[in-house]
Amino acid sequence: MPTWKLLLIGCGLALAISTSLLFGWWQVDGPGAPERKARESKLPLPIGQMDFALTDHKGNRVQATDWLGEPLLVFFGFTYCPDICPTTLADITGWLESLGDDTKHINVAFITVDPERDTAEAMAVYIENFHPAIAGYTGSSQDIADAAAGFKVKYERIVTGQTYTMNHTAGVFVYDAEGRFVSIIDFHESRENAVPKIRRALER
Amino acid sequence: MSSIKFLGAVISLTFLMAVGFISPAVPDTARNDEVIVEAAWARASIGTSRPSAAYLTIRNEGDETDVLTSLKASVSEVAEVHAMTMTDGVARMGPAGAVKLPAGHEVVLKPGGLHVMLMNLKQPLKEGEKFTLTLTFKGAGPIDVSVPVLGIGASGPVQ
Known part of the structure; x- marks a missing residue:
């Protein structure tokens, strides 16, 4: 596999991981968290x-x-x-x-x-x-x-x-x-x- | 009032009395010229430290706007019309000032709207008792009305 392909897969994986981390934080501790939503509503x-x-x-x-x-x-x-x-x-x-x-x-x-x-x-x-x-x-x-x-x-x-x-x-x-x-x-x-x-x- | 109108009023009044819709001795209805005060009632109070409220209907059957300028109650040092207003679900209460009565209209003082605030009570308002409320109008002058005291949990006279 050429190096550029590996690099692309690596970048894609990193993006996927960070997106899901961000999403998780948003839902659990961030603005999307049910408790926080309830408190701020x-x-x-x-x-x-x-x-x-x-x-x-x-x-x-x-x-x-x-x-x-x-x-x-x-x-x-x-x-x-x-x-x-x-x-x-x-x-x-x-x-x-x-x-x-x-x-x-x-x-x-x-x-x-x-x-x-x-x-x-x-x-x-x-x-x-x-x-x-x-x-x-x-x-x-x-x-x-x-x-x-x-x-x-x-x-x-x-x-x-x-x-x-x-x-x-x-x-x-x-x-x-x-x-x-x-x-x-x-x-x-x-x-x-x-x-x-x-x-x-x-x-x- | 023309004589035909007057005769009509007398006939319909007699009819209503005959069929029992109105009794001739309604104690809580009073009129002076063209202004009529009726359906008055007040809430009982717990002691004298809390304010109480009275409610009534004022009808102006005249041709000119009248104004309710002041009130005096036999049971309290202060009697004034207050208004309840609601903003964003928050209830606020304060003096309504002079109440205007346009010709041919009625103003209803009822729970959750305009009411007569009876403040600095001289005696507790006890259910079943009555007191005198004097409403003074710019045109019609003073009108005395007898106010029956209903329970604290009352929402008005039973229909």
């Missing part, structure tokens, strides 16, 4: 990739991964919110009532974006007004920031005179039992839209 992370702990309305510390095993609905809000939060929690209550017995095995998390005022006790008193499946969660400012980062939720404090209110992402996140993100139920979505989305998560 605007979509909420799978529950299994979330790393935070919160305090529930009974005062227990819970990990995000404790939610695995059952479908999950998550809503961020605060109890000093007079309009959208009680409306959403009333909507969730209505959805759960439409689903009936299917909701015996579903976690519903109402996470405060205002941990300063929303203690575990405050959350407990507040959620009593809604469906019993709804649990309240609070924590340190850092806990809330970590949880919000996992769900890609935005929130900010707005000072109004002597008090303050909170702007916050208002959709309801729907997850299946394996912690995979199924969809978001936007505010103003009808019960006819919302219930099938939850059913999808229940049936997966």
Whole structure:
């Protein structure tokens, strides 16, 4: 075999190897990696990739991964919110009532974006007004920031005179039992839209 | 209003009353001239530290635009119309300023839109109770409306 042929084969082999190495890196550690893709996308992370702990309305510390095993609905809000939060929690209550017995095995998390005022006790008193499946969660400012980062939720404090209110992402996140993100139920979505989305998560 | 129109209104009103669609003693409907405030309700509160919200419908049956300039509630130190707006899924709330009522139109204050923010409550709003809300319009002047308090988890009066 002439030298130029050997050289050509060598070059081809080197190119093939480096291409597959680059491809492998891209998919595993690079921009194509599923974890990185999930972290950089605007979509909420799978529950299994979330790393935070919160305090529930009974005062227990819970990990995000404790939610695995059952479908999950998550809503961020605060109890000093007079309009959208009680409306959403009333909507969730209505959805759960439409689903009936299917909701015996579903976690519903109402996470405060205002941990300063929303203690575990405050959350407990507040959620009593809604469906019993709804649990309240609070924590340190850092806990809330970590949880919000996992769900890609935005929130900010707005000072109004002597008090303050909170702007916050208002959709309801729907997850299946394996912690995979199924969809978001936007505010103003009808019960006819919302219930099938939850059913999808229940049936997966 | 022409006499024929008036007669028509009286007849249809009498008819509606007769068949039971409207009761003559609707406590949460009030009117002054051509402005009507109706279907008012508020959410119960937990104590007095949290703000509450009231909702209602205002109809302007007149020929000129009117403006809701101020509100006063018997149960709170502050009452003002706030608007909820949504940008990129983020809910924001703030004062809506003076609410314009074009002639022949209605403005509906409902969950997730415009609402009356009741701030610095003087007493807790308890389900089943009522309070008085005074809406002052530039043209129609003040209108008192009785506001029934529904549960915290209510989304409106049961239809």
